[in-house]
Amino acid sequence: MKTIPDSSIDAHAACYNIAAVERDTGLSKDTLRVWERRYGFPKPRRDQHDERLYSLPDLEKLRLLRLLIDYGHRPGKIINCSTAELAQLISSRAPIKSPPPEIASIIDLLLQHDVENFRNALLQALMKQGLLRFVTETVAGLNHWIGEAWLSGRIAVFDEHLYSEHIQNILRNAIIAQPGRGSGPRVLLTSLPGEKHRIGLLMVEAVLIAEGAACVALGTETPIIDIKNAVPAYRVDVVALSFSSAITQTAALAGLAELRTLLPETVEVWGGGGALVRARKAAPGVLLLRSFDDLRYALERWRVEHVAH
Amino acid sequence: MKTIPDSSIDAHAACYNIAAVERDTGLSKDTLRVWERRYGFPKPRRDQHDERLYSLPDLEKLRLLRLLIDYGHRPGKIINCSTAELAQLISSRAPIKSPPPEIASIIDLLLQHDVENFRNALLQALMKQGLLRFVTETVAGLNHWIGEAWLSGRIAVFDEHLYSEHIQNILRNAIIAQPGRGSGPRVLLTSLPGEKHRIGLLMVEAVLIAEGAACVALGTETPIIDIKNAVPAYRVDVVALSFSSAITQTAALAGLAELRTLLPETVEVWGGGGALVRARKAAPGVLLLRSFDDLRYALERWRVEHVAH
DNA sequence: TCCTTATTTTGTCCAAGACATATGAAAACG
DNA sequence: CGTTTTCATATGTCTTGGACAAAATAAGGA
Numbered sequence: 302m303k304t305i306p307d308s309s310i311d312a313h314a315a316c317y318n319i320a321a322v323e324r325d326t327g328l329s330k331d332t333l334r335v336w337e338r339r340y341g342f343p344k345p346r347r348d349q350h351d352e353r354l355y356s357l358p359d360l361e362k363l364r365l366l367r368l369l370i371d372y373g374h375r376p377g378k379i380i381n382c383s384t385a386e387l388a389q390l391i392s393s394r395a396p397i398k399s400p401p402p403e404i405a406s407i408i409d410l411l412l413q414h415d416v417e418n419f420r421n422a423l424l425q426a427l428m429k430q431g432l433l434r435f436v437t438e439t440v441a442g443l444n445h446w447i448g449e450a451w452l453s454g455r456i457a458v459f460d461e462h463l464y465s466e467h468i469q470n471i472l473r474n475a476i477i478a479q480p481g482r483g484s485g486p487r488v489l490l491t492s493l494p495g496e497k498h499r500i501g502l503l504m505v506e507a508v509l510i511a512e513g514a515a516c517v518a519l520g521t522e523t524p525i526i527d528i529k530n531a532v533p534a535y536r537v538d539v540v541a542l543s544f545s546s547a548i549t550q551t552a553a554l555a556g557l558a559e560l561r562t563l564l565p566e567t568v569e570v571w572g573g574g575g576a577l578v579r580a581r582k583a584a585p586g587v588l589l590l591r592s593f594d595d596l597r598y599a600l601e602r603w604r605v606e607h608v609a610h
Numbered sequence: 611m612k613t614i615p616d617s618s619i620d621a622h623a624a625c626y627n628i629a630a631v632e633r634d635t636g637l638s639k640d641t642l643r644v645w646e647r648r649y650g651f652p653k654p655r656r657d658q659h660d661e662r663l664y665s666l667p668d669l670e671k672l673r674l675l676r677l678l679i680d681y682g683h684r685p686g687k688i689i690n691c692s693t694a695e696l697a698q699l700i701s702s703r704a705p706i707k708s709p710p711p712e713i714a715s716i717i718d719l720l721l722q723h724d725v726e727n728f729r730n731a732l733l734q735a736l737m738k739q740g741l742l743r744f745v746t747e748t749v750a751g752l753n754h755w756i757g758e759a760w761l762s763g764r765i766a767v768f769d770e771h772l773y774s775e776h777i778q779n780i781l782r783n784a785i786i787a788q789p790g791r792g793s794g795p796r797v798l799l800t801s802l803p804g805e806k807h808r809i810g811l812l813m814v815e816a817v818l819i820a821e822g823a824a825c826v827a828l829g830t831e832t833p834i835i836d837i838k839n840a841v842p843a844y845r846v847d848v849v850a851l852s853f854s855s856a857i858t859q860t861a862a863l864a865g866l867a868e869l870r871t872l873l874p875e876t877v878e879v880w881g882g883g884g885a886l887v888r889a890r891k892a893a894p895g896v897l898l899l900r901s902f903d904d905l906r907y908a909l910e911r912w913r914v915e916h917v918a919h
Numbered sequence: 920t921c922c923t924t925a926t927t928t929t930g931t932c933c934a935a936g937a938c939a940t941a942t943g944a945a946a947a948c949g
Numbered sequence: 950c951g952t953t954t955t956c957a958t959a960t961g962t963c964t965t966g967g968a969c970a971a972a973a974t975a976a977g978g979a
Binding site: 329331332335336339350351352375376377 | 937
C-alpha cells in the first residue's frame, strides 16, 4: 500500500505528495485537485507515474491561502496573488503592533535558542502571575505572537516544537500540583478527530482546575462515539470541546451539533477555541465560549443553576 | 460546500456520511469505497443523491475491523466475518500471563474510572520508586499491560486517552522539577513524521534528565529537514529518535540512515523504541538502543570519550 | 435596516481504473 | 535447520472528470 512518502528521500529537493500537503496545510486532497482544475493553482509537477509533486514554495503559498480563507477571504479572489502579495495581505490585516515587552522578552529567548533561560522565564511568569493570569495573559499572548512570527517566517519549525513542549511541561506541572476535585461541575475535556492542538486544551484545563472544577481530560482527537461512552463512565456534567483555527467553523459547529444529539439532555455541551470566536450561533443546547471569561461565566452559571435544585 | 449533515434530523436512524465514518474509524474515504467495491462490505444505503449513508452497526463493525487489522489480521480474511465473530476474535486475544499486582492494582483503578485514586496511585508509585525506577518499571509495565488489555478489548478508547494524559502530566511534572542541565551530552529528542507516540519520548526524556544529560525535546513528528536545522541552532551532541511498534522496523532504520547522512560526523545518532528492539544492525554511525540500560550505557560511553579529549 | 430570494462560488462525493508497496509464501542459500 | 532472496498476491492511495448541495454573495422588496 502506498503511504506518506519518506520525506527524507527528497528532503533537499523539497517535494511533497498530495497526502503530505493535505497533512501540512489542512486542505483536503479533493480541494487541492479541484483548485488545480479550476484556478490553475497549485500546478505541481508530476513524478514518473503522473502523481503530483508539490514544491516547498507551493506549500508555503497554500498555507497563506488557508489562513486568509479562514479569515474570510474567498479562494477565487486571492488564489492567483503572489506569495508576497498574500503575505502583505496578512500583515496588513492587523495593524502591525509589537508584542508587549514581557511577551517579547520571552519570545526573544526562544529565537535565541536559549533553552534554559526560556524555561526559567516561563516559570518565573507563572510564579509571579499565578496560574489563571499566566494562562489567560502570558500563554495566550505567546500563542498569538508566536503565530504571527511563524506567519512572517521569523520562527523555525523546531522552535515552535520546542515552545509547545515547554508550555505543555509548565501547564501540566501546574495542573497536577492543584489539589483534588473542587465544588464545580465535572467537565470532560477533549477535541474531535482531526483537531491536534493540545495547548488550547491544556489552557482550558488549567483554568477549570484553578476555578475549582473537576476535569476529566482525554487529550486530543477522541471519536464522538467514545465521548458518548465516556460520559456515563465518568459521570460528567459537562462536555467541553476545543477547536483551534486549524479547523473550519462549519466543521466545528457540525461536530458540536452531532455530539448534542448523542448525549442526554442533562449533560451540557460547551465549545470554544479559535475556530468559534467569530461564530454567531450554535445548535440548540450547545454553549459557545468565545473567551476565557465566557468559560468562567459558564461555570458560575452552572453552579447557580445546580445549587437551586 | 457540503458538510457533515445535521444528524439531529436522523438521530434515531443513526446515519453517518462517509466523512463522519472516516473521522470516527480512521479509515480513509478511498479505503471505504474500495472495500465496498472489492469485498462488498460495508454496503451502505444511499440518500436521494446516491451518497453513502452508513448505519451504526456498520460503524461498529468497521471499528472492530480496524482494531484487528492494527493487530496484524488481513482485511480480506476477516471482513466478511460477523460482528460477533470479530468480537470473539478480539476477546480470544487474552494475555497469557497476568500483570504483577502493583501494575494490576493501578490498571484496576483506571478500569473503574476512579480518576482521583488513579492519579494518586501513580504519584505514590513515583514517590516510592524515584523517577528512574518509576519510568523503567511502572510506566513500562503499564504501557505493556494496557496495550494487552486494549488488544483484548477490555479497555475503552477513552480509558486509554485518560491514561495517556495522566502519564504525561506525571512525567512532565517530574521533568520540569529536575534541576537545570547536568554534565552529560546535549541530546535532541524527537520522532519522525508519522510517529505520534509521545509517552515513549517522555520516558526517555525523564531517564536522560535523571542521568544528568541536557535534553532538547521537540515532541513528536519533526520533519527530518527541521531536525537537521535544529542541530546547529541548539548545538546538540546527540540526536535521539524514538520509534514505537506502530512503525515498521524497516521504516525506522531508513529514517535513521537518512538522518545520519544529513548530520555532521561529530553529532551522534541514536535510535530506540519498540520498532527497533529486534533490529540486528543499523546503518554505520547509528547507535541502536534496545533498552533503557542501553541508553544509560550510551550516555556513560559518551562521557568517557569526551572527557579524554 | 432588515428579511427574502436569486445567483455564484466552492468544497465534497462519485465511479472505475491504475499502480506501488506491504505482506506472506515459496525458493534458494549458508 | 535457520536465514535471506524472490515472487505473487493483497491492499491502500492516486488518478480523471463530472455532478451537485451548501455557503456566501448579490439583488430585490417590505
